[in-house]
Amino acid sequence: MERGLLPYFFGRSSVYMSPARTTSGAPISSIGRGIAVLACFSARFRSLTLSELSAKSKLPMSSTHRVVAELVTGGFLVRGNDKRYRIGTRLWSIAQLAPVSEQLRERSLPTLARLYEETGENITLAVLDRGQALYVDRLVGERSIPSVARAGGHLPLHTTGVGKVLLAYQPKENIEKYLSRPLQRPTPYSIADPVRLLAELTEVRAQGYSVTRQEMTAGSGSVAVPIMRGGRAIAAVGVVAHLAKLDVNRLVATLTAAANTIAHELEDDH
Amino acid sequence: MERGLLPYFFGRSSVYMSPARTTSGAPISSIGRGIAVLACFSARFRSLTLSELSAKSKLPMSSTHRVVAELVTGGFLVRGNDKRYRIGTRLWSIAQLAPVSEQLRERSLPTLARLYEETGENITLAVLDRGQALYVDRLVGERSIPSVARAGGHLPLHTTGVGKVLLAYQPKENIEKYLSRPLQRPTPYSIADPVRLLAELTEVRAQGYSVTRQEMTAGSGSVAVPIMRGGRAIAAVGVVAHLAKLDVNRLVATLTAAANTIAHELEDDH
């Protein structure tokens, strides 16, 4: 029954200098830790070991172990035969209820499928999310260019077709805020000069579509149009193809029709 | 500076009978609570208010409030203009890294799109998950039947085309375990008799495809085939259509070809 009056003379708890959560700089909540662990996964790291999670999340091994165990029992993580952790179906299943998936993706999909069949090229659908283009879905053909875009992934606004459209239709202040930050240049063709970019955005808004040429990936270009709703561009559809095969006029026509169909589809309930 | 020696004579903390988490029957961890809150969302409830979350999760209002606030700062929940909570894009974004999405869905999508264009009917792709058919994706046409299946949703194995295929190719013991539990009957045509069902599963395995007629929804039927890999059915593709329009032979041929294409597609890396 005695407790708390242990050694003090020989090793052990004499060095017990760091209790609970004083050591770690940031006092994150339990739930925050759970999220931090889940956020360790990325396109490059779709499966991770416990120690990798511990390293990436900056959490001590024992803490990581406990958090991960709870996420596993909750079905948010699964451990494969290779002893590596992956995102679980439970998490995925819940995520499908996100508006972006349930309302936008599902309803657009048939139209995207038709677009894919008509063009035979990569089709992408994206929305603006946290200052980046969030790819809501994509359709990649066997013969089409390998695209960096990935469903669920983020890419810069100024180097992608869909991104430029989404940015162009933003209120002036948001555009200026975006331009004020330093802009990445994934390729030598990327437009990072605020003045040039602003001019191009004005043009995009005027003509109703955007074009990119090797601004994200060498050798490929893209065309994109907005999906309008209530005067705002709520999403963008685009085609990514070999630079040489990029028939802008034809694609603009096809894309605009598809965008209208989707916009119409979204009108329905609520 | 004084503390802990307050009233005791007049109201207040004299009734302080329930500390920390003694009241609630189950001693759930913080992370468990976070998951419990997220799990309140469903196809019927894609947006919820705080009190609804509190009621569904069986957590006290104040606790729910705190948990929800943490999920919001983590981007796992968002609060809309209507003050209702929804699943956030951050959660969705991470979820796309789940194997079921990244490896199965994305790779199958082009083939599903083609299938959709060829048939003009509802296309579904599902895997076995927690004793149910988990719909990995679906394509619904404007003119095709409204389907109950929803990407991310679960349906019983014995009342759906894809479900019967998935169950049929399971090891004998799993089949028996499934049959030993009481089976739902969404429609009068649903097969809930273990003996009849077992016979049908054997037939499915023999002929390589399954057929349902009004077993899940009145007026509609379906055909489905397995996607095989290493001798196991890792997924199933199906078509749902009006009962009258269900041309089984033609669909089996089309679906089998598509399933082979997908299976081949999955062979690649790892």
Added chain:
DNA sequence: AGCCCGGTTCCGCTCAATGGAACGGGGGCT
């Protein structure tokens, strides 16, 4: 004006969560 109801804030009380340390165990290198 009064009421109700969803939501927010407050606060004293603990116990669940914490992380250092010790322990296991498998696989690769010598």
Added chain:
DNA sequence: AGCCCCCGTTCCATTGAGCGGAACCGGGCT
């Protein structure tokens, strides 16, 4: 084989983060 190293697991004393009842707030409806 023997060794070591690294990944993972278990243990445990400590305490502050999480807890939930209660009071408070504000807007819509009666």
